[in-house]
Amino acid sequence: MTDFFFYGSLCHPPLLRVVLGREVRVVPACLPDHSVAWAADGAFPMIGQGGAGADGLWVPGLSEADVARLDFYEAGFAFVTREMTIETAEGPRRARAYFPEPGRWEPGAAWSLSDWVARWGEIAVATAGDFMRQMGVVPAERLWARYGMMLMRGGARVRAGHEATRLTTRRRPAPDDVAETRVRQVYANYFAVEEFDLRFRRFDGTMSPEVNRGVFLCGDATVVLPYDPVRDRVLLIEQFRMGPHARGDRCAWLLEAPAGRVDAGETPEETARREAEEEAGLALHALLPASNHYPSPAAMGEYLYTYIGLADLPDDAAGLGGLLTEAEDIRAHVLPFERLMEMVETGEVNTGPLIVLAYWLDRNRARLRAEAGA
Incomplete structure (x- = not known):
């Protein structure tokens, strides 16, 4: 059996329970002459020598299986364990603690x-x-290589759990309406594909036979259409897209609204403002929620938050943009609103989120222009 001292995020009981897979006894403790800081440019803690003492938890009697789970989870932080003497209400104790490798992280x-x-x-x-769930299936190093994308999915799961949908026609779900037999990840890189074996409640009240379904997982995203209600203009971006190219479309450069993945720890509104700045160099005055939706629910777990972003769009608002670090090559177009609707009708605009936002703006445009004094 091994005793451990935790000083950071593993002091959060729900996280410790998930990592260990069970409840454990915890005792408040302190490691003298140490302090805990945020890792610079990171969302996790690190411990270092010096200071009034690092508060945390003493967790005694962990098994080899427990330690293996901890090491699997901590692998990506480049931490190593050291045995230290800690102070507890039950007296001094020897326990192992995770320390950062020298020089790997800078304290904040x-x-x-x-x-x-x-x-x-x-x-x-x-x-x-x-x-x-991937322990014993995928090496920890491979998981940590895409941990940022996993956090995006975690954030999407949290938002989905908090959002309350007003149901007037759709089925009201019960806790036992879906029964999962097995979930496995069959592909994972930047995006991931998971397969589910499950049964679901049919409309006649019975459970369906077990079915196998694959889902493409890419996290939630935000789409924002910049609009200048005074000049009655919109800003669109144009860029090369892999989806049309893989389909065989000879013109894989599409007109879209600025968009991007909702990063972990970020709200959809923050994403909208960030993407408008990164892709078009725009500072938005206000964000107006439009129609949030699943663009392709049969096979994708993607959920879109859409907005109209009020902005100033003079003639020189168009230009080139995008992040070189993400291999983005973006051209911005400033167009009259009526030109946008013409391209929707002719099919030159053929991206679903932009079409949804165009029709939302068409329905609300007169009000927005009146409020702007146009």
């Missing part, structure tokens, strides 16, 4: 567990569940 501000829980707690717990 003083660590706050409550701040971490408020912003990252639910996402980290949801992601840890996905992560630990």
Whole structure:
């Protein structure tokens, strides 16, 4: 049996429970002459020598299987364990603790567990569940290579759990309406594909036979159409897209609204403002929620948050943009609103989110122009 001292995110009981796969006894403890800081440019803590003492938890009596689960989860942080003497209400104890490899991470501000829980707690717990299910299936190094994308999916799962959909016609689900037999990840790189063996409640009240279904997982995304209600103009971006190219479309350069994945720890609104700045160099005045939706629910877990972004769009708002670090090559177009609707009708605009936003704006445009004094 091995005793451990935890000083950071594993002091959050729901996360510790998911990582270990069971409940354990925990005792408040402190490691003298040490302190805990946020890792610079990271959403996790690191411990270092010096300071008034690092508060945390002593967890005694962990088995070899427990330690293997901990090592699997901690692999991506480049931490190593050291045996230290800690102080507990039951007296001094020897316990192992995870320390960063020398020079791997730089310390930032003083660590706050409550701040971490408020912003990252639910996402980290949801992601840890996905992560630990791959133990013994996928090496930890491969998982950590795409951990950022896994956090995006964790964030999507948390948002989906909190959103309340008004149901007037659709079925009201019960807890036992879906029974999963097996879930496995069959592909994972930037995106992932998972297969489910499950049964679901039929409309006659019976359960369906077991079916196998694959889902393409890519996290939630935000789409924002910049609109200048005074000049009655929109801004569209044009870029090369792999989907049309793989389909065999000879013109794989599409007109779209600025869009991007909702990063972990980020709100959809923050994503909209960030993407407008990165892809078009725009600072949006206001965000107007439009129609959130699943673009292809039969096979994709993607969910889109869509907005109209009020902005100033003078003639020189068009130009070239995008992030070189993401191999983006983007051209922005500033067009009259009526030109947008013409291209929707002719099919030159053929991306679903932009079409949805164009029709939403068409329905609300007169009101927005009146409010802007146009």
